[in-house]
Amino acid sequence: MTDKFRLTLAQLNPIVGAIDANADMVRTAHAEAKAADADMIAFPELFLIGYQPQDLVMKPALVNAAMAKAEELAALTVDGPAIGVGAPYAYGDELYNGYWILAEGRVKQVLRKHHLPNYNVFDEKRLFAEGPVEGPYAINLLRLGSPICEDAWHEDVAEAQVESGAEILLVPNGSPYYRNKFNTRLTHMVSRVIENDVPLVYLNMVGGQDDQVFDGGSFVLNRHGKPAHILPVFDECVRQVDFEKLDGRWVAIEGEITHHPEEWEQDYRAMVESLRDYLGKTGFKKVVLGLSGGIDSAIVATIATDALGAENVHCVMLPSEYTSQGSLDDAKDIATRLGCRYDFVPISEGRDAITNTLSPIFGDLPFDVTEENIQSRLRGLLLMAMSNKFGSMLLTTGNKSEVAVGYCTIYGDMNGGFNPIKDLYKTRVFEQCRWRNANHRPWMKGPEGEVIPVSIIDKPPSAELRPDQKDEDSLPPYEVLDAILEGLVDRDESVADLVAAGFDRATVKKIEHLLYISEYKRFQSAPGTRLTQRAFWLDRRYPIVNRWRDHS
Numbered sequence: 001m002t003d004k005f006r007l008t009l010a011q012l013n014p015i016v017g018a019i020d021a022n023a024d025m026v027r028t029a030h031a032e033a034k035a036a037d038a039d040m041i042a043f044p045e046l047f048l049i050g051y052q053p054q055d056l057v058m059k060p061a062l063v064n065a066a067m068a069k070a071e072e073l074a075a076l077t078v079d080g081p082a083i084g085v086g087a088p089y090a091y092g093d094e095l096y097n098g099y100w101i102l103a104e105g106r107v108k109q110v111l112r113k114h115h116l117p118n119y120n121v122f123d124e125k126r127l128f129a130e131g132p133v134e135g136p137y138a139i140n141l142l143r144l145g146s147p148i149c150e151d152a153w154h155e156d157v158a159e160a161q162v163e164s165g166a167e168i169l170l171v172p173n174g175s176p177y178y179r180n181k182f183n184t185r186l187t188h189m190v191s192r193v194i195e196n197d198v199p200l201v202y203l204n205m206v207g208g209q210d211d212q213v214f215d216g217g218s219f220v221l222n223r224h225g226k227p228a229h230i231l232p233v234f235d236e237c238v239r240q241v242d243f244e245k246l247d248g249r250w251v252a253i254e255g256e257i258t259h260h261p262e263e264w265e266q267d268y269r270a271m272v273e274s275l276r277d278y279l280g281k282t283g284f285k286k287v288v289l290g291l292s293g294g295i296d297s298a299i300v301a302t303i304a305t306d307a308l309g310a311e312n313v314h315c316v317m318l319p320s321e322y323t324s325q326g327s328l329d330d331a332k333d334i335a336t337r338l339g340c341r342y343d344f345v346p347i348s349e350g351r352d353a354i355t356n357t358l359s360p361i362f363g364d365l366p367f368d369v370t371e372e373n374i375q376s377r378l379r380g381l382l383l384m385a386m387s388n389k390f391g392s393m394l395l396t397t398g399n400k401s402e403v404a405v406g407y408c409t410i411y412g413d414m415n416g417g418f419n420p421i422k423d424l425y426k427t428r429v430f431e432q433c434r435w436r437n438a439n440h441r442p443w444m445k446g447p448e449g450e451v452i453p454v455s456i457i458d459k460p461p462s463a464e465l466r467p468d469q470k471d472e473d474s475l476p477p478y479e480v481l482d483a484i485l486e487g488l489v490d491r492d493e494s495v496a497d498l499v500a501a502g503f504d505r506a507t508v509k510k511i512e513h514l515l516y517i518s519e520y521k522r523f524q525s526a527p528g529t530r531l532t533q534r535a536f537w538l539d540r541r542y543p544i545v546n547r548w549r550d551h552s
Contacts, residue, residue: 003245005142007170008033008041008081009229011216011237013207015281016050017062023048023069026085027076029238034080036240040139041081044172044205045149046097048087051174052209057127063088063095070100071107078105082139084146086172094129099148099172101137109137113148114157121176121212121530121538124150133157136166142243142250149173152202153188155195162196167250168243169193169200176212177270178533179263182233185217190225197223199243199252206236208277211422211527211537213270217260220252228252233260234269234443264435267428267531268303269443271420274529276307278418279393286392290383290413291315291335291342293327296421298334298456299433300397303420305446310339314392318345318379322467330456337451347378354378376412384415393417396526401426401478403525403536404485405511406518414525422528423535425485426461426478433457476507484511490534496552512550520544 010029014022026043033041045051048066056062066087077083082103089098089110097113112131116124133156136145145161145168152158152171161169169192175185185202193200199222206216213234220229220241229252231237242253260266279285287304291297304313315338317331335342354374362370387394396416398408400423408414421429433452440448461478462470475481484503487493488511498508522536523544534540 003141005040005140005243005250006036006038007201007241007243008036008038009201009203009218009231009237009239009241010041010043011204011206011218011231011239012043012047013214013236013277014044014047014050014205016053016209017056018050019048019062019065019069022050023073026073026083030076030080030083032238033240038081038240039142040084042084042170042172042201042203044086044203045099045174046086046088047172047205048085050209051086051205051214052121052212053127054123055127057088057095060090063090070102074102074106077102082108084170084172086148086174095127096131097124097128097148099146101139101146103139109134111137111146111148113151115150115154117150120533133160135164136161141245143167144170146170146172147192149175152192152200155192158192158196162198166198168198169196171200171202173202173204174214175204176530177215177266179267179531181215182217182260186219189219189221193221193223193225199223199228199250201241206234208274208281208529210278211274211530211535213274213529215266215270220255222252223249227257229255230257230260232258233266234273264432265439265441267424268432268436269441270531271303271424271529272307272444275303275395275418275420278527279308284391284393284417286312286314286390287395288314288316288383288386288390288392289395289397289416290379291317291331293317293323293329293331293456294461295429295433295452295456296399296402297397298330298452299429299436300395300420301334301338301340302433302436302446302451304395305338305340306444309445313338313340314343314386314390315340316343316345316383316386318347318382320347320351320375326455326459330453333453334451334456337453338446345382347375347382350378350382351375373409373412376409380409380412380415395419397421398525399424399426399429400536401482401485403522404489404518405475405481405514406521407475408521410521410524414521416526419526419528422525423531425482427482430457476511480507481511484508485515488512488515489540490532494552495550516542516546516549519546
């Protein structure tokens with residue numbers, strides 16, 4: 001008779017701090033696993049408290065509540081499948097990132113994470129103690145090892161567990177999205193499989209948490225690294241995985257291999273899901289945004305519509321005398337195409353009142369950026385008033401290029417609670433708009449077809465804060481600007497590196513200067529979807545006061 005083992009993978013979306021709600025998800029999925037005659041159900045890393053908890057996990061009351069809840073959930077396993085679930089574990093004077101194995105009605109074992117990531121968005125050495133390399137645990141006929149997330153990116157933990165008798169590796173993860181990350185994960189996990197000659201299960205969570213998006217994409221590898229299952233990205237999924245023991249070795253029976261979309265779709269999906277979860281998990285149901293007729297607000301309005309539905313998106317055009325007729329027409333056009341509420345609120349009367357109020361102080365001083373910023377800040381004031389009055393979250397719409405060089409007005413167009421395109425350079429905004437016009441997916445709540453007018457995509461970008469203003473009046477073309485920023489920000493290249501690559505040194509130095517002096521703005525900016533490994537916030541932490549300049 002062939003030995004068999006059924007493992008249920010729960011690729012789900014927890015909420016940070018919502019211990020009871022997360023435990024309810026455990027109960028529901030456990031009932032599904034029990035109905036499927038599973039031997040065990042596995043949940044991702046720190047699932048009971050959500051990931052990443054940051055300094056919230058340093059609160060003893062939260063840790064105690066999570067541990068008590070894990071012990072309570074153990075009762076489910078008296079006559080049902082075992083449970084593997086992530087939760088903090090306080091032992092002695094130390095706090096660990098734990099993976100709780102619940103079986104036979106009790107806490108059978110708590111594994112403690114050994115390798116604590118302390119790079120990019122991760123600060124686990126600040127939060128947790130380093131656990132010992134734990135041995136395997138037995139569930140029915142099978143001995144499993146569970147390297148916790150980062151543990152599986154190193155050789156030693158998996159090797160020690162297999163040497164101690166683990167017959168498969170079950171890896172619980174809280175692995176956030178960045179562009180093309182799946183192949184990086186797969187490469188590391190294939191290495192663990194080849195080194196140890198055992199099957200491996202990689203289980204990741206889904207959902208948005210602050211700026212980060214967890215994209216799922218869980219998978220099962222057989223010996224030699226061949227995929228037996230691949231779960232979808234971004235979608236919740238409960239999947240039954242069957243193992244059989246053949247010729248003395250466990251093998252995963254092949255199941256569904258879900259095709260993952262290319263990077264343009266995944267980036268767009270990440271922005272939609274992060275906005276949807278940011279609102280849903282903070283209690284907001286609707287958004288408001290200023291619709292300028294430009295490309296940035298156009299794509300944000302489209303993302304919001306796809307995330308929330310047109311009935312929950314309020315677009316407002318706030319023109320001045322510098323607003324072109326083309327922008328007026330384009331703003332109304334996209335709102336109509338999306339089906340959103342559209343309001344027309346001119347700012348001239350309010351701007352004149354502010355100008356008159358300041359005139360005794362400003363006297364005959366010439367028009368300059370001060371008056372430009374008054375326009376932007378007046379728009380921000382009006383949009384915040386609508387946000388307060390109607391209970392809608394204000395979205396801000398600055399792309400990564402503008403956020404990098406400070407071409408955004410603090411307390412003006414930077415007002416807002418979330419920015420979906422914060423990690424999207426301007427050149428990618430154009431391409432992302434073209435992608436959305438050509439593609440529609442079932443997870444989008446907005447309409448099909450060309451929702452972003454081509455006239456918006458094709459016209460030269462402008463803030464329209466003075467007559468005939470164009471972004472290229474004071475910045476290099478966005479193709480040049482973005483290439484320089486990718487060097488300075490994403491690859492930490494020197495000025496000399498960029499000059500050697502063919503860029504004008506004076507232009508590079510100007511962009512470097514703007515990048516550094518704008519840090520104070522980014523420090524006060526809204527969170528936004530992380531799409532790369534060098535997003536502004538936790539990935540790139542620079543001092544606000546900083547006199548360093550690269551003289552190479």
